[in-house]
Amino acid sequence: MTEKGKSGKILIVDDNEDLLKAAKIFLKRHFQQVDLETNPETIPTLLNNESYDVILLDMNFTKDVSSGKEGYYWLEKILEIDPSSVVVLITAYGDVQMAVKAIKAGATDFVLKPWENEKLLATLFSAMRLRETRLEVEDLKTKQEAINLKINDRYGDIIGQSASIRKVFETIDRVAATDANVLILGENGTGKELIARAIHNNSPRKGQVFVNVDLGSVSETLFESELFGHKKGAFTDAKEDRPGRFEIANKGTLFLDEIGNLSLPLQAKLLTALQNRKVSRVGANKEVEIDIRLVCATNMPLYDMVKENKFRQDLLYRINTIEVELPPLRDRLEDIPVLAEHFLKHYSEKYDKNISKISDASLTRMQKHNWPGNIRELQHALERAVIMGNSQVLQPEDFNFTSQPQQQLDGDNVMLDQFKLEDVEKILIRKVLKKYNGNITQAASELGLTRSSLYRRLEKYGL
Structure with missing residues (x-):
């Protein structure tokens, strides 16, 4: 932001000098810099010397010509020089087909002259926000390429030679070349994000962005705004249009970490976006198509959560085309x-x-x-x-080791510190069942469980 709160650099290319002067007088009140040009032949030089947020380009420079061919020609040249340029075409002829053709050719918008000042201003502000979004995406791509250059081998910092980790490498080799959705399962600290990045870096999308979203840190109220984006004024703090993570990750990989933390209502919203391959920003009616590679991860028992109606089965089927389970x-x-x-x-x-x-x-x-x-x-x-x-x-x-290395679990030749609570519970249930010769009622009574609770645990542990 510059002095007096003005920002943005605008270039207007039109052969009508009176129109240029009037436009500059009006737009200088709202933008940091407004440059004027009557000769389109100077466009390459101008773009090599300056980076404009929006370019207003006339479609006809030859007298008595209304075909728009000149505009299309210079639009193509501008996008060759800077593919992230935002171009708004202007013409005195309200031809709808011409407008459609211009948008398909890469223009951002289309305005008719003589224009209404307020409508022109709104169009330019919207176009400038699009330019900011494109630059953000380009910045993300540049950073991603820098990250990729730092990776010395195919799997980055995934280190190991054990049979279990070699199995993970084999899975990455098979799945990375596809666009299949991947679900990574594993305890905290096992390297789920590294696996997600390895899948991306070995995929056809490796030149595109990798966007990481920690769903465990996204609040219920900000979920839609964070993932799908929002329009200016959609809610109290929505002071500008903002793309969501889905839009930012378009053409690349979207990594949804801690997906097991989502509430059922948020799961439903996520499922809808994944099924339709479209998102709609909060406060907007228009849907945006998305093309992403989806990788999800969690340390939570999703299959148990499905049985307990805490996680949607249809969402689980959607995200786990391929599963990668990381060993502790x-x-x-x-x-x-x-x-x-x-x-x-x-x-x-x-x-x-x-x-x-x-x-x-x-x-x-x-x-x-x-x-x-x-x-x-x-x-x-x-x-x-x-x-x-x-x-x-x-x-x-x-080193600061806090656990005792060799505590025996009474009656079983296992190390207590090598087990989670679920492992200890499984061993205890097995011991009590053995004590009562498989009598469910007596075993449940000693364990302080109901019969149905014990049956659920037997199913869970495969006993």
């Missing part, structure tokens, strides 16, 4: 040394620390740790150890 770190212990070395190198460089190795004792201790926070917890553990370490080799005392 405790199930891929052989990957801990290579992951730890990777994080050690990264944080040693970041904090300028001369630490070159992790001791064998530290690695052994790591492989006995439960890692409830998975790879993210391991990453933070290495960062802390690098910061606090005083020697070239990290020792166990440089």
Whole structure:
């Protein structure tokens, strides 16, 4: 925003000098810069020297000609020089077919002269907002390309050699080349976003944007505005038109993280958009077609939630054409040394620390740790150890392990710290059933459950 709140650079190309002067007098009150040109031959030079938010282009420059061919010609030239240009064509002839042809050729809008000042102003403001949106998308694409250049291998920072992670790599290889919807399942910290990015980076859409939406942080009231966009004035804080994440991700990949957190009403709205492949901004009647690759992720048990009527079955079918299940770190212990070395190198460089190795004792201790926070917890553990370490080799005392490594679960040859609450519950139910020879009533009584609750758990755990 510039002095007096004015912004925007406008170029008007028309052979009518009186019209140009009148337009400049009016528009200078509303825009930062208004440039005038009577000769369209200078357009390439002008565009090479200046970036305009909107270009008002006359369709006819030859006297007594009303075909609009000159306008179409210069429209094409402008878009060759800058594909993100926003061009509004002007003409004295109200030919509807000409208007349609102009829009199809790449024009943003079409105005008739003599124009009404307020209508012209509204058209220009709308066109300028479109220009801002296009530049935002271009910026996102540039950033995405920069991210892609930093990736040294096909899977970026997805590191590991275990059988379980190799299986994930195989799935990425098969699914990335398609446009199939992918659902990534896994605990917090297992790298779901990295998998989503790997799918995108190995797909035909890799040159387009990757848009990440954390649905767990989107409130009920802002859901539609955030995902579908809004029109100016649609609600109290809607001070300008704004595209939603669906529109921004058009032609690219949309990653919806924590999809299991959506309420049923929001699930219905999301399903409608996915089925129709169209979105409508809040406060607008016009629908916008979308072309996205959809990747979703959650750490929640969606299939159980479907049975409990907490997640729509039709939405689950829509998003899980292909499922990728990420193993927790405790199930891929052989990957801990290579992951730890990777994080050690990264944080040693970041904090300028001369630490070159992790001791064998530290690695052994790591492989006995439960890692409830998975790879993210391991990453933070290495960062802390690098910061606090005083020697070239990290020792166990440089780490802050909170869980005891070898607590036995009474009666079963398993490590307590290697299990989630669901694992312990499954073992307990199995033990009590064995104690009462499969008698559901007696087992439910001892467990403090109703028979129906116990039956649900038996089904859930496959017992």
